[in-house]
Amino acid sequence: MAVESTTIDRKVAERPPASLWRDAFERLLKNRLAIVGGIIVILLVFLAIFGPFITPYGYAQTDTSLVREVRGPANPGQGGHLLGTDDLGRDLLSRIMDGARISMTVAMVVQITVLLIGVPLGAAAGWFGGRVDNFLMRITDITYAFPDLLFIILLSVVFKDTWFGKAVDGLLLVFVAIGVVSWVGVARLVRGQMLSLKETEYVEAARAIGVPDRKIVTRHLLPNSIGPIIVAITLGIPGAILAESLLAFIGIGATPPRASWGTLISNGQRWMSSEPHLLLFPAIAIALALVSFTFLGDGLRDALDPKLKGKQ
Amino acid sequence: MTATDDNRRVDAGSPVVAELPESSKLPESVSLETEEGKRLASQLADEKKQHARKLLEVRNLSTQFFTKEGVVHAVDRVDFELDYGETLGLVGESGCGKSVTALSLTRLVPDPPGKIVSGEIIFDGVDIMKLSNEEMRLLRGKRIGFIFQDPMTSLNPTLTIGFQIAESARMHLGLSNRAANDRAVELLSKVGIPRARDRMNDYPHQFSGGMRQRVMIAIALACDPMLLLADEPTTALDVTIQAQILELIRSLSEEYGTAVILITHDLGIAAGMCHRVNVMYAGRIVETGNVDDLFDDPQMPYSWGLLDSLPRLDEVRGARLRTIEGMPPDLLSLAAECRFAPRCPYVHDQCRTAEPELTERDNPSHRARCFGTEPGGWIQ
Numbered sequence: 001m002a003v004e005s006t007t008i009d010r011k012v013a014e015r016p017p018a019s020l021w022r023d024a025f026e027r028l029l030k031n032r033l034a035i036v037g038g039i040i041v042i043l044l045v046f047l048a049i050f051g052p053f054i055t056p057y058g059y060a061q062t063d064t065s066l067v068r069e070v071r072g073p074a075n076p077g078q079g080g081h082l083l084g085t086d087d088l089g090r091d092l093l094s095r096i097m098d099g100a101r102i103s104m105t106v107a108m109v110v111q112i113t114v115l116l117i118g119v120p121l122g123a124a125a126g127w128f129g130g131r132v133d134n135f136l137m138r139i140t141d142i143t144y145a146f147p148d149l150l151f152i153i154l155l156s157v158v159f160k161d162t163w164f165g166k167a168v169d170g171l172l173l174v175f176v177a178i179g180v181v182s183w184v185g186v187a188r189l190v191r192g193q194m195l196s197l198k199e200t201e202y203v204e205a206a207r208a209i210g211v212p213d214r215k216i217v218t219r220h221l222l223p224n225s226i227g228p229i230i231v232a233i234t235l236g237i238p239g240a241i242l243a244e245s246l247l248a249f250i251g252i253g254a255t256p257p258r259a260s261w262g263t264l265i266s267n268g269q270r271w272m273s274s275e276p277h278l279l280l281f282p283a284i285a286i287a288l289a290l291v292s293f294t295f296l297g298d299g300l301r302d303a304l305d306p307k308l309k310g311k312q
Numbered sequence: 313m314t315a316t317d318d319n320r321r322v323d324a325g326s327p328v329v330a331e332l333p334e335s336s337k338l339p340e341s342v343s344l345e346t347e348e349g350k351r352l353a354s355q356l357a358d359e360k361k362q363h364a365r366k367l368l369e370v371r372n373l374s375t376q377f378f379t380k381e382g383v384v385h386a387v388d389r390v391d392f393e394l395d396y397g398e399t400l401g402l403v404g405e406s407g408c409g410k411s412v413t414a415l416s417l418t419r420l421v422p423d424p425p426g427k428i429v430s431g432e433i434i435f436d437g438v439d440i441m442k443l444s445n446e447e448m449r450l451l452r453g454k455r456i457g458f459i460f461q462d463p464m465t466s467l468n469p470t471l472t473i474g475f476q477i478a479e480s481a482r483m484h485l486g487l488s489n490r491a492a493n494d495r496a497v498e499l500l501s502k503v504g505i506p507r508a509r510d511r512m513n514d515y516p517h518q519f520s521g522g523m524r525q526r527v528m529i530a531i532a533l534a535c536d537p538m539l540l541l542a543d544e545p546t547t548a549l550d551v552t553i554q555a556q557i558l559e560l561i562r563s564l565s566e567e568y569g570t571a572v573i574l575i576t577h578d579l580g581i582a583a584g585m586c587h588r589v590n591v592m593y594a595g596r597i598v599e600t601g602n603v604d605d606l607f608d609d610p611q612m613p614y615s616w617g618l619l620d621s622l623p624r625l626d627e628v629r630g631a632r633l634r635t636i637e638g639m640p641p642d643l644l645s646l647a648a649e650c651r652f653a654p655r656c657p658y659v660h661d662q663c664r665t666a667e668p669e670l671t672e673r674d675n676p677s678h679r680a681r682c683f684g685t686e687p688g689g690w691i692q
Contacts, residue, residue: 202468205460207420209453209480209531223470 024227027303034299040292048104051097057081059098060257063089073275083281086267090257092278096285099261102254103241103289106175110240111233113179118186119222119229125187126194127217137191144184148243152177156252170255178243186232193225227304235297238290245286261286365437367538367571368394368417373431375409375416378424382644386412386426388595391670396538399565399572401586401603403579403618407640409595410575414541417573418456419448436538454484457532457570459561461544463524467516473500473527474512480534499530503560522553526560533564540565540572546581558585579618583607588677591615594641594651597670601678611673611680613691614652650683658684658691 028034052059066079066089076084076092083092125136155177159165165173197203198221206216241261247253248262259267261282268279375387387409394400402410415421416428419440433440436455443451452458460466467476477499478492487495493512500508503526516524525545532540542561546554562585565572576582582589582603589606591599591614599612610616617636638655650656650663660683668683684691 201460201462201465204420205458205466205528205531206468206479207452208418208458208460209534210449210451210484211453211479212449219471220468224468226470 024303028299031299031302033295034303037292037295037297037299040288041296044100044289044292045104047097048101051100052094055091055094055097057091057094059090059094059259061090061094063091073271073278075275076277084275084277086278087271092264092281095259095264096261096282099259099264099282099285100289102171102258102260103244103286105171106178106240106244107237107293109175110179110182111236113176114183114186114236115229115233117179118183119190121183122187122190122192123194123217123222126191127198127213127221129195133191136187140184140187143181146181148181149246151181152243152247153252156247166255169258170253174244174247174253178240178247182236182240182243185236186229189228189232190225193228194221197221197224231297231301231304234293234300237293237297241286241289241293366393366434367396367398367436369432369434370413370417371432371434373413373416373433374429375412375421375426376429377426384643385595385646386643387416388646390431390592390595390597392590392597392600394539394571394573397565397569397571398588399562399574399586401582401589402573402575402592403577403582403589404592405577405618405636405640407643408592410577410592411543413592414458414543414573414575417539417541418452418458420452420458450484453480453537454535455538457535457537457540459525459528459532459540459542459545462548463521463528464548466528467524469516472513472515473519477527477530477534480531484535495534496530499534500527502533502564503527503530504556505530521549522557525549525553525557529557529560529564533568533570536568537570540570541575542572543575544577545574546576546578554581561585579607579622591618594646595643596651596681598652598682599680600670601673601680605674605678609674609678611678611685612652612682613656613658613684615680617655650681660684660690 028038047054057063063079063081063085066081066085069079073085073087076082078084081091081093083096085091086095121136121140125133125140152174156165156173159173167173168175194217198216203216203220206220211219244253244260245262245265248260249266251266254260254263256263264282265279265286268275268277268282271278370390370392373387373390374385377384377386390409390413392400402413404410412421412426415426416431417433417435417440419428421428428441431441435451440448440451467473474493474496477496478487478489481487481495482489482492485492485495497508497512500511505511505523505526516527519527525548528545540561545561546557549557558581561572561574564570572585574582574585586603589601589603590597591606591612593614599606599610599615601611606615607619610619614636621634621636623633636655637657641651641654648667649665650659650667653659653663656663662683668681668686670679670681671686672679673685682691683689
């Protein structure tokens with residue numbers, strides 16, 4: 001005993017205290033793509049929050065003198081507009097920044113909705129099993145099988161003129177609609193985690209010392225599923241942003257003069273041949289956001305997967 | 313032991329004397345000098361003998377698993393007793409019902425598909441089978457500690473060692489966070505983890521297998537239980553650590569007066585650790601006795617087989633290890649015969665027509681389930 005104790009003792013003394021999360025974070029830092037993705041994500045979030053305070057123009061502010069001068073959209077650099085203006089003389093950079101605001105809000109609100117619906121539902125299904133599981137999973141299947149786009153379009157048509165359809169510049173409806181159809185993946189993931197984790201020996205050990213079921217779920221099962229949940233949520237964000245842009249592209253969502261990236265693209269498309277920058281810059285913004293969230297998500301998955309531990 | 317002084321049992325060390333009902337105490341006013349006093353005292357001693365109950369009495373315990381293929385008789389009409397502070401070994405090969413017996417004692421058999429179909433489990437005077445789920449939960453960890461086979465997977469990787477040890481003390485003893493932490497530190501150093509206070513915030517992956525099993529022992533002993541169930545506590549550990557862990561279990565159980573049920577397939581371990589040994593085969597107890605009786609004079613061919621298959625030091629180099637031929641029977645379909653009959657080298661026709669009872673041998677505590685070794689049997 002003495003020999004074992006002293007050697008281990010020494011090893012520990014040389015090592016900084018480490019937790020699973022710290023280890024995961026260190027692994028994440030080693031992943032360059034994920035870091036690039038993370039930095040762009042942070043940048044986007046920063047722009048979404050502070051963008052409107054940085055730009056000298058409001059997203060709805062029209063530069064009438066410039067419009068009169070160029071008779072149409074201004075090119076990048078023209079009249080002090082870094083990315084040019086649209087056909088109404090509105091600064092494109094400011095509009096993209098406001099678009100970032102919409103996209104980031106979508107990302108956040110939708111994923112919170114997904115968490116609030118998906119995690120409890122999946123946890124209940126996995127923990128109780130049997131009939132509860134069957135019932136909840138059938139609901140999940142139905143939601144999954146339901147055509148998302150149709151559902152969202154129906155929802156926005158039905159609620160178009162109610163307070164619900166108009167709240168938050170018409171965005172609340174979009175948030176809820178996207179959230180309500182996208183929790184399925186997380187619910188299934190959490191259920192699967194619960195099913196496998198509740199058979200683990202440390203859960204059996206927890207039972208054997210008389211830990212009540214509620215605490216087994218909250219202290220032992222959920223913390224162990226947090227890794228995959230974080231990954232799923234991060235990787236779900238591009239989907240949500242894309243869905244919102246798609247809806248904006250076909251004219252559902254933010255009410256003018258607010259413009260989501262999708263609206264900007266839809267607008268830019270009309271000028272594609274003569275003024276390609278109106279299409280290009282919003283498209284770049286979307287692509288950048290999607291790619292960086294995906295990189296970050298992939299990096300998180302590799303970092304949080306305990307099976308990959310030490311293999312890098 | 314500061315945290316649980318009020319919780320300790322007075323009779324911890326002695327294996328025979330159980331807690332007695334309040335009424336059987338000698339009244340303070342009676343003097344032992346008088347005739348009356350002496351009479352009362354001897355009467356009390358008699359009563360004590362009668363009341364001297366066991367820590368654990370298992371009667372006719374059957375646990376079955378209801379599967380698609382049919383009913384698996386994992387534990388079949390098992391009876392045994394355990395004194396306070398006694399160490400009992402449950403030995404037998406894989407799948408003979410040792411672990412299910414232990415899980416049944418704490419009602420942790422996974423249900424479905426498992427179910428305790430009959431039997432009484434009297435633990436410290438209380439029939440465990442009659443407790444509500446909530447009462448049972450309060451008993452687990454507090455009165456009955458459990459050590460699992462594989463320490464690598466029995467600790468939650470996302471919680472600190474300190475938290476996991478303190479959890480039980482906080483829950484069952486109602487200690488404050490600080491008191492529970494102090495208790496955890498004390499237990500950690502008790503099980504031989506150096507610099508216990510510093511290691512409280514470490515995570516399981518920072519511990520070796522042997523250290524983790526020490527932590528498991530600390531968790532099991534956190535509330536100073538009366539019974540410790542150790543389900544093959546050293547199977548997953550290498551041999552040098554095995555000895556340390558067993559020694560730790562033994563010294564702590566002696567110190568705290570904890571009774572231990574040690575499940576093992578290693579007869580060497582059972583011989584070194586236990587007061588009594590139950591040999592299980594195919595869900596039944598086939599031989600039970602004091603460790604000396606059982607190892608000196610086993611009364612059941614299966615026990616011989618187990619003992620015989622141990623490698624020996626005085627053996628010829630390169631000699632083949634002996635095995636028991638055949639496989640344990642399918643617990644789905646059991647015929648009315650001695651369950652060991654298909655593998656028994658001494659089998660007679662009688663063995664195939666009825667199952668022998670667990671009958672007394674050289675002394676009342678040594679019993680075996682074998683026609684051949686019963687008085688007048690054909691095996692001498």
